[in-house]
Amino acid sequence: GAGVSQSPRYKVTKRGQDVALRCDPISGHVSLYWYRQALGQGPEFLTYFNYEAQQDKSGLPNDRFSAERPEGSISTLTIQRTEQRDSAMYRCASSLETESLGSNTQYFGPGTRLTVL
């Protein structure tokens, strides 16, 4: 079956614009995660969902960042009034579920490379 997909793959925007990044998880996966990854660093947790419920948003850097997953499948990460420091690779991952050992392997999408000019 299809893996995790993300769109767009590349996004260049001007400072101050809003951007929306989309993630389509593996079908049937309950949990969906958003990460940001800087070059040479590990993924930085932003937020995650179980079904449509946002379980933890402690990693969102500030109130310009928000995420939703209204129907428990596709998710959108929105960054308002983008700043140059928001430039990074944004990665989405999904897993069967979060809590059960053995079912929480995360499968990553290809990422969206965001560049804010």
Add this chain to the structure above:
Amino acid sequence: QKEVEQNSGPLSVPEGAIASLNCTYSDRGSQSFFWYRQYSGKSPELIMSIYSNGDKEDGRFTAQLNKASQYVSLLIRDSQPSDSATYLCAVNYQLIWGAGTKLIIKP
């Protein structure tokens, strides 16, 4: 603050030798531990997960967990040039990640 620490490397290992990668974590209550491999420009992919103290083997890979000492390691036997990548350690449902160790296997 909960942290996961890894030596950034690069770790250079001759082809055919054993590569040893280490990771320490600060949260003593951590229950699940993961090793991911990330090739340059690609997304992380799971190599192994481990939940209990001791060793877990899968092909050329062995994960070792010591909860008392709060470290987890990954051994790669018979290292191949294709193993050259960054290896990421993740803890607790993969919400806490290390920065990764860059491994270079020299032919």
